[in-house]
Amino acid sequence: xxxxxxxxxxxxxxxxxxxxxxxxxxxxxxxxxxxxxxxxxxxxxxxxxxxxxxxxxxxxxxxxxxxxxxxxxxxxxxxxxxxxxxxxxxxxxxxxxxxxxxxxxxxxxxxxxxxxxxxxxxxxxxxxxxxxxxxxxxxxxxxxxxxxxxxxxxxxxxxxxxxxxxxxxxxxxxxxxxxxxxxxxxxxxxxxxxxxxxxxxxxxxxxxxxxxxxxxxxxxxxxxxxxxxxxxxxxxxxxxxxxxxxxxxxxxxxxxxxxxxxxxxxxxxxxxxxxxxxxxxxxxxxxxxxxxxxxxxxxxxxxxxxxxxxxxxxxxxxxxxxxxxxxxxxxxxxxxxxxxxxxxxxxxxxxxxxxxxxxxxxxxxxxxxxxxxxxxxxxxxxxxxxxxxxxxxxxxxxxxxxxxxxxxxxxxxxxxxxxxxxxxxxxxxxxxxxxxxxxxxxxxxxxxxxxxxxxxxxxxxxxxxxxxxxxxxxxxxxxxxxxxxxxxxxxxxxxxxxxxxxxxxxxxxxxxxxxxxxxxxxxxxxxxxxxxxxxxxxxxxxxxxxxxxxxxxxxxxxxxxxxxxxxxxxxxxxxxxxxxxxxxxxxxxxxxxxxxxxxxxxxxxxxxxxxxxxxxxxxxxxxxxxxxxxxxxxxxxxxxxxxxxxxxxxxxxxxxxxxxxx
Amino acid sequence: xxxxxxxxxxxxxxxxxxxxxxxxxxxxxxxxxxxxxxxxxxxxxxxxxxxxxxxxxxxxxxxxxxxxxxxxxxxxxxxxxxxxxxxxxxxxxxxxxxxxxxxxxxxxxxxxxxxxxxxxxxxxxxxxxxxxxxxxxxxxxxxxxxxxxxxxxxxxxxxxxxxxxxxxxxxxxxxxxxxxxxxxxxxxxxxxxxxxxxxxxxxxxxxxxxxxxxxxxxxxxxxxxxxxxxxxxxxxxxxxxxxxxxxxxxxxxxxxxxxxxxxxxxxxxxxxxxxxxxxxxxxxxxxxxxxxxxxxxxxxxxxx
Numbered sequence: 001x002x003x004x005x006x007x008x009x010x011x012x013x014x015x016x017x018x019x020x021x022x023x024x025x026x027x028x029x030x031x032x033x034x035x036x037x038x039x040x041x042x043x044x045x046x047x048x049x050x051x052x053x054x055x056x057x058x059x060x061x062x063x064x065x066x067x068x069x070x071x072x073x074x075x076x077x078x079x080x081x082x083x084x085x086x087x088x089x090x091x092x093x094x095x096x097x098x099x100x101x102x103x104x105x106x107x108x109x110x111x112x113x114x115x116x117x118x119x120x121x122x123x124x125x126x127x128x129x130x131x132x133x134x135x136x137x138x139x140x141x142x143x144x145x146x147x148x149x150x151x152x153x154x155x156x157x158x159x160x161x162x163x164x165x166x167x168x169x170x171x172x173x174x175x176x177x178x179x180x181x182x183x184x185x186x187x188x189x190x191x192x193x194x195x196x197x198x199x200x201x202x203x204x205x206x207x208x209x210x211x212x213x214x215x216x217x218x219x220x221x222x223x224x225x226x227x228x229x230x231x232x233x234x235x236x237x238x239x240x241x242x243x244x245x246x247x248x249x250x251x252x253x254x255x256x257x258x259x260x261x262x263x264x265x266x267x268x269x270x271x272x273x274x275x276x277x278x279x280x281x282x283x284x285x286x287x288x289x290x291x292x293x294x295x296x297x298x299x300x301x302x303x304x305x306x307x308x309x310x311x312x313x314x315x316x317x318x319x320x321x322x323x324x325x326x327x328x329x330x331x332x333x334x335x336x337x338x339x340x341x342x343x344x345x346x347x348x349x350x351x352x353x354x355x356x357x358x359x360x361x362x363x364x365x366x367x368x369x370x371x372x373x374x375x376x377x378x379x380x381x382x383x384x385x386x387x388x389x390x391x392x393x394x395x396x397x398x399x400x401x402x403x404x405x406x407x408x409x410x411x412x413x414x415x416x417x418x419x420x421x422x423x424x425x426x427x428x429x430x431x432x433x434x435x436x437x438x439x440x441x442x443x444x445x446x447x448x449x450x451x452x453x454x455x456x457x458x459x460x461x462x463x464x465x466x467x468x469x470x471x472x473x474x475x476x477x478x479x480x481x482x483x484x485x486x487x488x489x490x491x492x493x494x495x496x497x498x499x500x501x502x503x504x505x506x507x508x509x510x511x512x513x514x515x516x517x518x519x520x521x522x523x524x525x526x527x528x529x530x531x532x533x534x535x536x537x538x539x540x541x542x543x544x545x546x547x548x549x550x551x552x553x554x555x556x557x558x559x560x561x562x563x564x565x566x567x568x569x570x571x572x573x574x575x576x577x578x579x580x581x582x583x584x585x586x587x588x589x590x591x592x593x594x595x596x597x598x599x600x601x602x603x604x605x606x607x608x609x610x611x612x613x614x615x616x617x618x619x620x621x622x623x624x625x626x627x628x629x630x631x632x633x634x635x636x637x638x639x640x641x642x643x644x645x646x647x648x649x650x651x652x653x654x655x656x657x658x659x660x661x662x
Numbered sequence: 663x664x665x666x667x668x669x670x671x672x673x674x675x676x677x678x679x680x681x682x683x684x685x686x687x688x689x690x691x692x693x694x695x696x697x698x699x700x701x702x703x704x705x706x707x708x709x710x711x712x713x714x715x716x717x718x719x720x721x722x723x724x725x726x727x728x729x730x731x732x733x734x735x736x737x738x739x740x741x742x743x744x745x746x747x748x749x750x751x752x753x754x755x756x757x758x759x760x761x762x763x764x765x766x767x768x769x770x771x772x773x774x775x776x777x778x779x780x781x782x783x784x785x786x787x788x789x790x791x792x793x794x795x796x797x798x799x800x801x802x803x804x805x806x807x808x809x810x811x812x813x814x815x816x817x818x819x820x821x822x823x824x825x826x827x828x829x830x831x832x833x834x835x836x837x838x839x840x841x842x843x844x845x846x847x848x849x850x851x852x853x854x855x856x857x858x859x860x861x862x863x864x865x866x867x868x869x870x871x872x873x874x875x876x877x878x879x880x881x882x883x884x885x886x887x888x889x890x891x892x893x894x895x896x897x898x899x900x901x902x903x904x905x906x907x908x909x910x911x912x913x914x915x916x917x918x919x920x921x922x923x924x925x926x927x928x929x930x931x932x933x934x935x936x937x938x939x940x941x942x943x944x945x946x947x948x949x950x951x952x953x954x955x956x957x958x959x960x961x962x963x964x965x966x
Contacts, residue, residue: 373778374718374778376720376721376722377720383720387722387772390768391765391768394764394768395761396761396762396764396765396768397758397761397762397765402761406754406757406758409754409757410753410754410757413754413757413805413808413814416805416808416809417809417812420964421960421964424809424960424963424964425956425960427805428802428805428806428809428956431801431802431805432798432799432801432802432805433798434801435760435797435798435800435801436794436797436798438761438764438797439764439790439793439794439796439797439798440794442764442767442768442771442790442793443790443791443793443794445768446768446771446772446775446786446790449772449775450771450772450774450775450776450783450786451775454720454722454772454775454776454778455718455775455776455777455778456718456778524752524753528752528758531736531739531750532732532733532736532762535732535735535736536728536729536732538732539728539731539732539735539881540728540732543727543728543877543881546709546710546877547709547710547711547712547713547876547877549711549712549713549876550712550713550714550715550876551712551713551714551715552714552715552716552717553714553715553716553717554716554717554718555716555717555718555719555777555778555779555873556716556777556779556781556872556873557779557780558780558781558862563778563779563780565778567780568778568779568780568783569775569779569780569782569783569784569786569787570783573783573784573787574775574783574786574787574790575787576787577787577788577791578787578790578791578794581791581942
């Protein structure tokens, strides 16, 4: 019965997507949000049931010889991801109602947009439950393609199309690796079912590492681990904000799901692979936050922060794997539970931040933070929500980001007590990198908050905002903000959601003693948060009891009284000191237009900071690719007859090959 | 009993520490100097004064002093005071300690950007930049100490001397130096920052609070005094022996904090502020100290 509920909930978005094609443009999103809400409601029961009881719900059916039996299984790990995907997509679709309004009646293809939006939701739900390799790949591909069409919503813009194609290419390279991993496993197990994979891998344990590495590369590209991250900072700014929110908050988490599912299937890989995962994760996190500091496009900056948070999730996974390898139960449980909780936390605050960025873009039509400023006066709700989101993403208590990072931290510290020298030093490096990431995130988000929302407006666009975002947009955002706070002060609830999925990954059948530790830590955080809030309230009271006399004046300008907005500190100068100390890590691409003639009209100097990976790895590779492929240009001559000839030649070669080899 | 003494010391000692620093500077400068209670009087006087807010500022600017003050009070709950015991003895204290201080930092940074001033962003930029180097070093040294003593709260600090012989002494010395540099940075003292300067271009912390006035400024000054005192308390907890009668350890605590203040004052009188570009080098000394602690601890645990 429960599984039928799940299938209905899975088909509702698909049906609604088809339905939305025939509805008036104005009402499309409304219908979609209603159906997405119903689907999320229906999914609550199977998801919560499985998370709290730890039982597996499964349903299988038979389509054809090729597929074998297709299994849809909701185990606690899937259930957790179902919960995140369904609720967060629903919130995103409600927000889309408001965001898409200015785009209506502009001859953009909203029909395909709503259709693919619903298809994306359905395919993500399918991906996290499907346990048949072939069907999984089909769903995975539907997910990638539908998100591609969502990214290129404003297809008339060239850079949007470019970044969409880049995303598509990355996804197709990644899927090759996933296919290889699955092909390898299905070859040794003669089946497409994940459960058969497990048995086969257990018998041939030498395949464990290679399968894990292949699927880590494949799924890691989706998640955005370094060095496969390059699509992220391009795709997110190009997509409309609700799509960036859903993609960054939910869709890239299917990559994390894939990695965790691989761990469930193959078991923990060998020591060296676990160390590599940890190193990649740390690099991703540092790289992400470093480039986020250098960016002045608000959505690109947030995209780089996705990289950072994926890195933190990866650190949790790496620590957890090392904990299992070194038989340290506390570290294993704390690492994995921290990682899974961070999946939830990141999806909440990242969506919140992307939606705020969307509100700002909707009102000012610019993403360049150097042109903004003083928005808190015109858009107080958005500003408050953005500040809450930034405090949460900087992992500062009493908000939710801290809870998951604290779990990872304590896993690292407890891991140090029972380790050898290599592990000890790795853990200390991890610990200090996490601290570095935290402070760099503070630097980055104080920059954004300070430059975008505080101070004086820096341009006409920022000055002439008429009103805050509409209620349709602020209500779902407020829900997310409340969620960050509630998880921050009552982490017991969130921790109980991740406890059983963690055991699911680790393959425990009984409930071990160590699981108590995460509840103890959650209680500790909760108590401390309440003490802190009490102190805050008392100080607040005392402050306004003592003295309420105030006066207004202009800002101190060193004796100069006519300060204007151009004298303010800018984002580049705020980040400048930090970036100049780490010069070799950035490639500066200057765009100069020198003043000419006696009365120069236009002159400017602009510095763009390019990703080192893109500059020194991706671009040379593409150049090489072009060089080789240009030799084959002659083949593509537009002559249909010749194309058919090529097909014929290929067929003949294939048959000849079969004859000789077979 | 200890609790009451702790709270008393927490509220009064930070001012006395500041007072002693100023007195020392006056002494080396050949002046008589103000009473050591002068910082306390200053704050009390500020509390009565009206606050002037810039027309550019928003609610954030008003919230920042309150958040700052609450955060340091909250952070002081984990720091060992008299007898080396903290008010709340919790595991993983150093993580919560630095993250909650991060909260204060976040608010003071955005509050300084809230004024739309041409100077305050400069201070904020420097403060944010320096803390990215300080925090990892602090985490490395704390993690090493925790690995050595197998205690995760701040009480690990007082256990270094007890259990490791010659290594304990070496590690203690290095930790004192590390925490002292951190005190100079976080407390905005010479040679990193000069609280007495009045040139906006060279200031770090002072320039961030240029626009605060009245009771707000009082709360900020109080909070930064407590913050500096907390790092002082961390240093003293390394040295003061355990299990003494409360009165003696209380006296010892006050004495060592005063001595620390004297040292800070002497440093301020003897050297000048570093140039902004050299501050990084100074902060990297802290990182090197932290790595040395790590090396020693690694050798102590895994050496044989």
